[in-house]
Amino acid sequence: xxxxxxxxxxxxxxxxxxxxxxxxxxxxxxxxxxxxxxxxxxxxxxxxxxxxxxxxxxxxxxxxxxxxxxxxxxxxxxxxxxxxxxxxxxxxxxxxxxxxxxxxxxxxxxxxxxxxxxxxxxxxxxxxxxxxxxxxxxxxxx
Amino acid sequence: xxxxxxxxxxxxxxxxxxxxxxxxxxxxxxxxxxxxxxxxxxxxxxxxxxxxxxxxxxxxxxxxxxxxxxxxxxxxxxxxxxxxxxxxxxxxxxxxxxxxxxxxxxxxxxxxxxxxxxxxxxxxxxxxxxxxxxxxxxxxxxxxxxxxxxxxxxxxxxxxxxxxxxxxxxxxxxxxxxxxxxxxxxxxxxxxxxxxxxxxxxxxxxxxxxxxxxxxxxxxxxxxxxxxxxxxxxxxxxxxxxxxxxxxxxxxxxxxxxxxxxxxxxxxxxxxxxxxxxxxxxxxxxxxxxxxxxxxxxxxxxxxxxxxxxxxxxxxxxxxxxxxxxxxxxxxxxxxxxxxxxxxxxxxxxxxxxxxxxxxxxxxxxxxxxxxxxxxxxxxxxxxxxxxxxxxxxxxxxxxxxxxxxxxxxxxxxxx
Numbered sequence: 001x002x003x004x005x006x007x008x009x010x011x012x013x014x015x016x017x018x019x020x021x022x023x024x025x026x027x028x029x030x031x032x033x034x035x036x037x038x039x040x041x042x043x044x045x046x047x048x049x050x051x052x053x054x055x056x057x058x059x060x061x062x063x064x065x066x067x068x069x070x071x072x073x074x075x076x077x078x079x080x081x082x083x084x085x086x087x088x089x090x091x092x093x094x095x096x097x098x099x100x101x102x103x104x105x106x107x108x109x110x111x112x113x114x115x116x117x118x119x120x121x122x123x124x125x126x127x128x129x130x131x132x133x134x135x136x137x138x139x140x141x142x
Numbered sequence: 143x144x145x146x147x148x149x150x151x152x153x154x155x156x157x158x159x160x161x162x163x164x165x166x167x168x169x170x171x172x173x174x175x176x177x178x179x180x181x182x183x184x185x186x187x188x189x190x191x192x193x194x195x196x197x198x199x200x201x202x203x204x205x206x207x208x209x210x211x212x213x214x215x216x217x218x219x220x221x222x223x224x225x226x227x228x229x230x231x232x233x234x235x236x237x238x239x240x241x242x243x244x245x246x247x248x249x250x251x252x253x254x255x256x257x258x259x260x261x262x263x264x265x266x267x268x269x270x271x272x273x274x275x276x277x278x279x280x281x282x283x284x285x286x287x288x289x290x291x292x293x294x295x296x297x298x299x300x301x302x303x304x305x306x307x308x309x310x311x312x313x314x315x316x317x318x319x320x321x322x323x324x325x326x327x328x329x330x331x332x333x334x335x336x337x338x339x340x341x342x343x344x345x346x347x348x349x350x351x352x353x354x355x356x357x358x359x360x361x362x363x364x365x366x367x368x369x370x371x372x373x374x375x376x377x378x379x380x381x382x383x384x385x386x387x388x389x390x391x392x393x394x395x396x397x398x399x400x401x402x403x404x405x406x407x408x409x410x411x412x413x414x415x416x417x418x419x420x421x422x423x424x425x426x427x428x429x430x431x432x433x434x435x436x437x438x439x440x441x442x443x444x445x446x447x448x449x450x451x452x453x454x455x456x457x458x459x460x461x462x463x464x465x466x467x468x469x470x471x472x473x474x475x476x477x478x479x480x481x482x483x484x485x486x487x488x489x490x491x492x493x494x495x496x497x498x499x500x501x502x503x504x505x506x507x508x509x510x511x512x513x514x515x516x517x518x519x520x521x522x523x524x525x526x527x528x529x530x531x532x533x534x535x536x537x538x539x540x541x542x543x544x545x546x547x548x549x550x551x552x553x554x555x556x557x558x
Contacts, residue, residue: 014354098346
C-alpha cells in the first residue's frame with residue numbers, strides 16, 4: 001500500500017452515531033482521521049472539493065455510509081458516486097440499522113465493499129473496527 | 143280459451159324450469175320434452191274425472207307458484223319465426239310486472255310489435271333460443287340514468303312448440319351491495335396495510351433514538367463510572383434495562399406486523415424435525431426436558447412461521463415455569479386435513495379467565511420485572527396460526543397448561 005494514512009469519511013446525520021464511531025476509534029487506538037458529513041450532498045461536496053477553494057478529500061479514503069439521511073440518502077449518494085468518473089472507484093461500507101433485504105440488495109448492486117448492520121454498539125463495533133484496521137493494512141487502495 | 147292456453151303454457155314453463163333446476167344450471171332443457179309430455183299426457187289427455195281434477199290441482203299449484211314467485215316470469219309465443227315482432231305475450235307474473243311495468247299484465251295476448259315501437263336487440267336471442275332450444279342467460283341494464291339504472295339477470299329457455307319462457311331477477315340491490323362490499327374490503331386492506339407500514343416504520347424509527355440513549359449511558363459509565371454514586375449507577379443500569387425492554391418490544395411489534403407477509407415457499411418436513419431444530423437453536427435451560435410424543439406428522443407449509451410458533455410456545459412453557467425443574471411435552475395428531483399440535487407443560491397453569499387474554503397484544507400475567515416479556519409472543523402465535531387458517535387455544539385446569547393449535551397439512555397460497 002501507498003504508506004499514506006487512510007482517512008475515513010463518515011456520512012451520518014446522527015451526531016451520537018458520529019461520536020460512537022469516534023469514541024470507538026479512540027478506544028481501539030486507531031488514529032486514522034475521521035471526516036464527517038451529515039448527508040449525501042455534504043459528502044459529495046467534500047469528495048469533489050472545489051467550492052470556495054476547498055480541496056477535494058485526498059486519497060486514500062474509505063467511506064462509512066449511513067442509509068437513512070435527510071436531503072440525499074445513502075442509496076442516492078451511492079448512485080451519484082458511481083456515476084462520477086472521478087469518484088466511482090471509492091470504497092464504501094454501508095453502516096446502517098436497516099435490516100431490509102431491499103436496502104442490502106440495492107447497496108451491493110451499487111458495489112459497496114460491505115453491508116454492515118449496526119445491531120449492538122459494544123462488541124459489534126469493536127469487530128467492525130478490527131475489520132477496518134485489517135482492511136486498510138492489507139488492501140491496496142485505488 | 144285464453145285462460146286455458148295460458149295455463150297450458152304455464153305448465154310447459156314449469157316443466158322446463160324444473161328441468162333446468164334439477165340439472166343445476168341451464169342444461170336441463172333436453173329433458174323437458176320427456177317430462178313435459180308424460181305429465182301433460184296424464185293431465186290433459188286423460189278423460190277420467192278424477193285425473194282431470196288432479197291435473198287441475200297440479201296446474202293450480204303451478205299457477206300459485208308462478209303468481210307468488212319473486213322471480214319475474216314471462217311467457218311468449220313466437221307466431222312467425224321470420225318476424226320478431228310476432229312474439230305474443232302469453233302471460234306474465236306479478237313479479238315481472240313489479241320490475242317490468244304493469245303493462246306486462248295488461249298486454250297479455252298482444253304482440254311485441256304493438257307493445258314497443260322498436261324491437262329490443264335481446265329479442266333476437268329469444269328467437270335463437272327457440273331455434274336451437276339451448277337456454278341463454280345474460281344481464282341487462284335498464285334505464286339511462288346511471289343512478290336509477292336497474293340491473294337484471296335474465297334467462298330464457300324454449301318451451302314446447304314455439305313457446306318461450308323468460309325469467310329475470312332484479313339484481314340491482316345485490317350489485318350495489320357487492321360494490322359496497324368490495325369497497326369495504328379494499329378499504330380494510332388499505333388500512334391494514336397502513337397499520338403494518340405504521341408498525342414497521344415506527345418500530346424502526348423508534349429504535350434509533352433508543353440506540354442513542356444506550357450509547358449515551360454507556361459513555362457516561364465509561365467516562366465517570368467510578369465517580370458515580372451507587373444509586374446513580376443503579377439508575378443507569380435501569381435505564382439500560384428499560385431501553386433493552388423497549389427494543390425487544392419494538393422488535394416484537396415489527397415481527398407481529400410482518401406475520402402474514404408470507405414470502406417463503408412451502409416445504410415438506412415433520413413436526414419432530416422442527417422441534418429438533420427449535421431445541422438446537424434454543425436449548426431448554428438446565429432442569430427442563432422437552433420431549434416429543436405421538437405421531438410424527440409430515441406437513442407441507444412455509445417452514446419459518448411454523449417453526450416460530452413452536453419456538454414461542456416451547457420457550458413460553460419454560461420461561462413461565464415456576465419451578466426449577468419441569469417437563470414440556472410436544473405432541474402431534476392428524477385431524478382431517480390438518481395437524482393438531484399440542485405443547486403441554488407442568489408449570490403453574492393458566493386460570494380460565496385468562497385463556498383468551500393471553501393471546502392479546504401486550505398482555506402479560508406477571509409484572510415485567512419478574513418475568514421479562516413484551517406480551518407479544520402469543521399474539522404472534524395466534525396471528526401466524528390464523529393467517530395459515532388454523533386455530534389456537536389454551537387448555538389448563540389447575541397445574542399445567544397446554545397450548546393447542548391446528549395447521550393445514552398442505553398449505554397453498556390463495557387469492558391473487
